[in-house]
Amino acid sequence: MTEYLLILVSTVLVNNIVMVKILGLCPFMGVSKKLEAAIGMGAATTFVLTLGSGASYLIEHYLLGPDLAYLTTLSFIVVIAGIVQFTEMAVKKTSPELYQILGIYLPLITTNCAVLGIPLLNVQAKHDFMQSLLFGFGGAMGFTLVMILFAGIRERLEGADVPGIFKGSAIAMVTAGLMSLSFMGFSGLVK
Amino acid sequence: MNLQEYKDIFHNGMWKQNTGVVQLLGMCPILAVSSSVVNGVSLGLATAVVMALSGAAVAPIRNFVPNEIRIPVFILIIAVLVTVVQYLMNAYMYGLYVVLGIFIPLIVTNCIVLARVEAFASKNSATTSAWDGFSMGLGLTAVLAVLGGMREIFGHGTLLSGIDLALGEATKNWVIHVIPNYKGFLLAILPPGAFIGLGMLIAGKNWLGLRAERKAKQRPLPMTPLQGATQG
Numbered sequence: 519m520t521e522y523l524l525i526l527v528s529t530v531l532v533n534n535i536v537m538v539k540i541l542g543l544c545p546f547m548g549v550s551k552k553l554e555a556a557i558g559m560g561a562a563t564t565f566v567l568t569l570g571s572g573a574s575y576l577i578e579h580y581l582l583g584p585d586l587a588y589l590t591t592l593s594f595i596v597v598i599a600g601i602v603q604f605t606e607m608a609v610k611k612t613s614p615e616l617y618q619i620l621g622i623y624l625p626l627i628t629t630n631c632a633v634l635g636i637p638l639l640n641v642q643a644k645h646d647f648m649q650s651l652l653f654g655f656g657g658a659m660g661f662t663l664v665m666i667l668f669a670g671i672r673e674r675l676e677g678a679d680v681p682g683i684f685k686g687s688a689i690a691m692v693t694a695g696l697m698s699l700s701f702m703g704f705s706g707l708v709k
Numbered sequence: 710m711n712l713q714e715y716k717d718i719f720h721n722g723m724w725k726q727n728t729g730v731v732q733l734l735g736m737c738p739i740l741a742v743s744s745s746v747v748n749g750v751s752l753g754l755a756t757a758v759v760m761a762l763s764g765a766a767v768a769p770i771r772n773f774v775p776n777e778i779r780i781p782v783f784i785l786i787i788a789v790l791v792t793v794v795q796y797l798m799n800a801y802m803y804g805l806y807v808v809l810g811i812f813i814p815l816i817v818t819n820c821i822v823l824a825r826v827e828a829f830a831s832k833n834s835a836t837t838s839a840w841d842g843f844s845m846g847l848g849l850t851a852v853l854a855v856l857g858g859m860r861e862i863f864g865h866g867t868l869l870s871g872i873d874l875a876l877g878e879a880t881k882n883w884v885i886h887v888i889p890n891y892k893g894f895l896l897a898i899l900p901p902g903a904f905i906g907l908g909m910l911i912a913g914k915n916w917l918g919l920r921a922e923r924k925a926k927q928r929p930l931p932m933t934p935l936q937g938a939t940q941g
Contacts, residue, residue, distance in 0.1 A: 540741040540900050544820045547733055588796065591814045592788045599781050628784065631737045631818040638811045683919065687733055688911040695904030702899060 522652055528708040529656030535632050536664045537694075537701040542632030546665060547690065556669035558616045560662030564655070566605055566627050567636060570598045571654025574637035575647050594637050595628070602627045632661060668697065715840060722844030728821045729852030729907070730914045735821035738812050739853055740903040744864070747871045749857030750850055751805050752812055755794055757846020759816050760825060762790045764838030767830040783826050784817070791816045804874035821845060856906050864898035866891025 535541050542563075549559045574594045582589055606624050610617045617624070627633055636657045640650040671693055680689045728734050738756065743749040766786050774782050795813045798806045806813065816822065825845050830838035861868055866888035873881040896902050 538900055540903065541737050541815075543736040543740065544734060547736065588792055591792050591795070591817055592785065595784055595788050595817055596781075599784060625780065628780075628818070631815045634818045635737075635811060635815055638814055642811065683912045683915040684908075685915075688908045688915060691904050691908030691911060695901045695906075695908060698899075698904050699896070699901040702901065 522648070524708050525649060525652045526656045526659070529653055530660040530663060531701070531704040532707050534660040534664060534701050534704075535636070535657045536661055537698040538705075539635070541635040542630050542661055545627075545630055546661075546668065546694075547687065550665055550669045550672055553666065553669045553673060556665040557662070560658075560665045562605055562609065562624060563627060563630065563633065563661055564658035566598065566601050567633055567658035567661075568651065568655045569601050570594075570633055571637055571640060572647070572651045573597050573601065575640060575645070575650040578637075578641050579647075590638070590641065591634075594634055598633055598637075599628050632657060664697070668694065671697075714837070718837065718841050719844045722841065722846075722848040723851060724848070726845075727848040727852065727914070728845055729849055729856075730911045732821070732824075734824055735819040735849060736907070737815065738819060739849070739856065740900070740907060742809060742812055743853050743856040743860055743903055743906070744898050745861045745871055746854055746857040746869055747875055748805075748808060749853030751802075751875050752809055752816075753846065753850030753853040755798065755809075755813065756816050756819060756822070756849055757843055759787065759790050759794055760822055760842030760846040761839045762842075763787045763822060763826050764830040764840075764842035765835050766790065767826050768833060768835040768838040771831045779831065780823070780827070783823060783831075787822055787826070788817045802875060808871070808874060821849065852910065856903070856910060859906050859909075860897045860902055862887050863894050864896075864902065865893055 529535070533539060536543065536546050545559055545563070550556050574597055577593055577597060578590065582593065602625065605627070609624065636654050637650075640653055645653055672690065675689060675693065678689075684692070722728075726732055729736075729739050735756070738752050739749075742752045763783075763786060767783055791814060794816070795806075798809075798813060822842075825842055826838075829841045833841070858868060861870065866886060868885040868887055870884050872883050897906070
């Protein structure tokens with residue numbers, strides 16, 4: 519149990535997928551202008567990433583093995599695309615408003631590098647099924663946390679008096695840098 | 710297809726629509742592997758090759774793929790090409806392959822690759838698409854080179870460290886020590902340095918753009934006196 523808890527703390531804070539591992543930046547920059555959209559994107563990603571990590575472990579372990587290792591990337595992306603399609607249909611049915619907000623970004627979860635990156639990291643680190651699942655879930659929670667924090671900051675940033683050339687994405691990048699700096703403070707929390 | 714169009718596409722990829730500082734697509738590799746020039750440029754070139762190949766591969770079949778399933782088909786094509794590049798790097802540049810790690814397979818999910826295939830290759834001929842993909846990839850490589858150079862100089866005081874991983878043992882003494890006896894500045898190498906560095910680059914590009922605009926305004930229009938006369 520302690521081990522699982524440590525994995526969660528480690529993936530959410532210490533090795534935060536966006537701020538420390540630098541994955542999943544396209545949605546991080548693209549969908550973080552509004553708080554609701556950020557929450558929605560975080561929730562959708564959490565769902566896809568957790569399922570994707572579990573499914574890709576099963577595929578890697580039982581279907582591919584070392585002989586077919588060259589199919590890893592290909593089969594992972596197919597599974598993820600399938601799960602994304604499924605999520606899209608689910609969101610469309612259950613919440614049309616959310617579907618409106620997420621718009622083009624929902625299909626783009628497929629090209630969120632975190633969603634492919636975590637299954638690949640799982641393979642690299644030789645995680646077992648439970649670890650893979652938690653790694654995916656924790657990574658996604660870390661992603662959601664950062665999305666929400668950043669969306670909050672960006673809403674304030676809208677009204678701030680920023681020097682002309684830094685307006686827009688430049689100041690957002692610098693802000694993300696300062697956020698990342700504060701996440702560096704968690705290093706050493708879990709050994 | 711004339712020369713001018715090829716030039717326009719190239720200019721678009723390198724400067725006007727630069728993926729790194731204007732479109733802000735495909736930022737994960739930009740930020741993650743730009744800790745040194747060599748890492749950045751090698752991943753940038755790998756991406757450029759994948760983009761050129763995927764443009765050339767998608768364009769000829771664009772009319773045969775049903776619209777509803779085009780994205781999955783495109784992604785699968787890209788994934789195959791990336792796997793090929795990955796195994797080639799594993800075979801011929803093993804040191805670099807280890808350093809770049811999961812960022813090579815992650816070219817599949819680099820948004821810029823799919824974005825160009827979807828926006829350009831699905832509407833244009835194979836040669837133009839390949840050229841467009843390659844130009845975009847080169848633009849990405851340029852940003853990676855500049856950002857990698859900045860971070861490497863500030864972080865380690867060197868340039869081109871690790872070049873022997875890419876080009877073999879013989880090039881080991883190519884490493885330039887820009888600042889001798891530099892103690893190192895960890896922040897530039899860590900992820901925050903990447904974010905702040907890219908922020909600075911974007912601001913720099915904005916500044917250059919603004920300056921060019923202002924210069925264009927200052928240039929007097931040749932017809933102004935005549936226009937004034939007709940109105941008066």
